[in-house]
Amino acid sequence: MMVEKAGAQLIHLDVMDGHFVPNITIGPLVVSAIKERTNLPLDVHLMIEKPEQYLRQFIDAGADYVTIHYETCTHLHRDIQSIKESGIKVGVAVNPHTPLCVLDDIIDELDLVLIMSVNPGFGGQRFIQNSISKIYQLSKTLEERNLEHIEIEVDGGVTLNNIKEISSAGSDIVVVGSAIYKSQNPTKIISQMNSILSI
Numbered sequence: 565m566m567v568e569k570a571g572a573q574l575i576h577l578d579v580m581d582g583h584f585v586p587n588i589t590i591g592p593l594v595v596s597a598i599k600e601r602t603n604l605p606l607d608v609h610l611m612i613e614k615p616e617q618y619l620r621q622f623i624d625a626g627a628d629y630v631t632i633h634y635e636t637c638t639h640l641h642r643d644i645q646s647i648k649e650s651g652i653k654v655g656v657a658v659n660p661h662t663p664l665c666v667l668d669d670i671i672d673e674l675d676l677v678l679i680m681s682v683n684p685g686f687g688g689q690r691f692i693q694n695s696i697s698k699i700y701q702l703s704k705t706l707e708e709r710n711l712e713h714i715e716i717e718v719d720g721g722v723t724l725n726n727i728k729e730i731s732s733a734g735s736d737i738v739v740v741g742s743a744i745y746k747s748q749n750p751t752k753i754i755s756q757m758n759s760i761l762s763i
């Protein structure tokens with residue numbers, strides 16, 4: 565896989581259902597086909613309503629992380645436990661309008677928090693600048709609560725121009741779509757980003 569050879573560390577897969585977000589992408593069959601073509605961890609981001617009905621299928625398809633949205637889960641704690649019981653990593657994503665405090669009572673159950681830095685649904689959008697203070701705030705909270713093993717992931721509008729600021733604010737994982745896939749030279753972009761991040 566090109567991005568793996570170029571130095572990507574993880575494959576982030578956007579699953580969209582045309583309900584929670586106004587776009588439709590892939591399902592478990594595609595996740596399992598990608599699993600066969602890479603050794604990188606698969607980070608499956610479920611932008612779907614009623615994710616609890618589909619967790620088993622994405623776990624069986626080979627997800628190493630499953631991330632569900634705070635906004636789609638009526639019984640978030642139960643859904644987190646279902647993912648954890650399968651032995652893979654669990655993440656919770658928050659939309660740009662959702663304050664981090666909604667995670668206060670479940671955050672210690674998590675492996676990852678995904679801060680959406682665009683409104684979910686489409687690639688190619690502009691990074692929402694307020695996300696920087698959100699990343700700082702989460703990073704500070706994790707430090708204060710002795711939860712620094714929880715990874716902070718940032719998704720949407722990441723480019724060569726802002727990746728340093730995003731990383732310095734405290735993110736551990738940055739998801740990059742258009743900046744790589746719409747580039748004339750994706751390998752070079754990955755290598756430049758890795759060098760900015762000292763990877």
Ligand SMILES: O=C(CO)[C@@H](O)[C@H](O)COP(=O)(O)O
Nearest residue numbers: 684685687688720721741742
């Ligand atoms: O989940 C989403 C959008 O819903 C993101 O993963 C974006 O698709 C990332 O793409 P760019 O913003 O980097 O183009």
